[in-house]
Amino acid sequence: MSLGKFIDEMKKTFMLHAIAAHFSNGLIPVAVLYLLLALPTGDAFFEHTVIHLLVIVVMAIPFSFVSGIVDWKKKYKGAKAPVFEKKIRLGIALCVLALSATSVRLFVPGVMAEQGLLHWVYVSMLLAMLPVVVLLGHHGGKLTAGQKQEKFR
Numbered sequence: 001m002s003l004g005k006f007i008d009e010m011k012k013t014f015m016l017h018a019i020a021a022h023f024s025n026g027l028i029p030v031a032v033l034y035l036l037l038a039l040p041t042g043d044a045f046f047e048h049t050v051i052h053l054l055v056i057v058v059m060a061i062p063f064s065f066v067s068g069i070v071d072w073k074k075k076y077k078g079a080k081a082p083v084f085e086k087k088i089r090l091g092i093a094l095c096v097l098a099l100s101a102t103s104v105r106l107f108v109p110g111v112m113a114e115q116g117l118l119h120w121v122y123v124s125m126l127l128a129m130l131p132v133v134v135l136l137g138h139h140g141g142k143l144t145a146g147q148k149q150e151k152f153r
Contacts, residue, residue: 017067017070017071021064021067023064024060025064027053027056028053028057028129030053031049031129032126032127034050035123035127038112042113047112051102054126058102061098065092072084072087083142086135094133101125
């Protein structure tokens with residue numbers, strides 16, 4: 001395939017939202033894995049990896065959210081269907097959780113070394129992101145798979 005044909009094909013099939021969503025949603029389970037490794041071991045390297053991944057996620061979420069809104073308006077004409085409302089709410093929840101967890105970790109660098117309430121709030125926010133991305137992926141999969149059981153569930 002020539003370079004020109006390749007570029008033309010990419011222009012026709014490129015899906016920014018799918019790339020942005022999979023990028024950030026793929027990093028969150030990895031961050032949770034490293035968190036779960038850091039909790040029992042207290043290993044600073046695992047814990048530092050968590051914050052590095054969180055910062056990347058926080059930077060990627062706006063691209064995922066905005067591209068999702070653009071696709072929704074373009075492909076689905078902004079239909080007010082439950083699946084879109086769920087995805088928007090989940091996207092906002094993910095953004096709030098990621099920003100909150102990242103802020104806690106950046107403003108209280110030793111939060112993982114503590115055993116107080118803030119430590120467990122931080123851990124809980126990280127753990128709460130996992131079901132949010134699973135649900136975002138689930139609802140996105142329903143849309144892209146074109147399940148026809150109910151229109152725009």
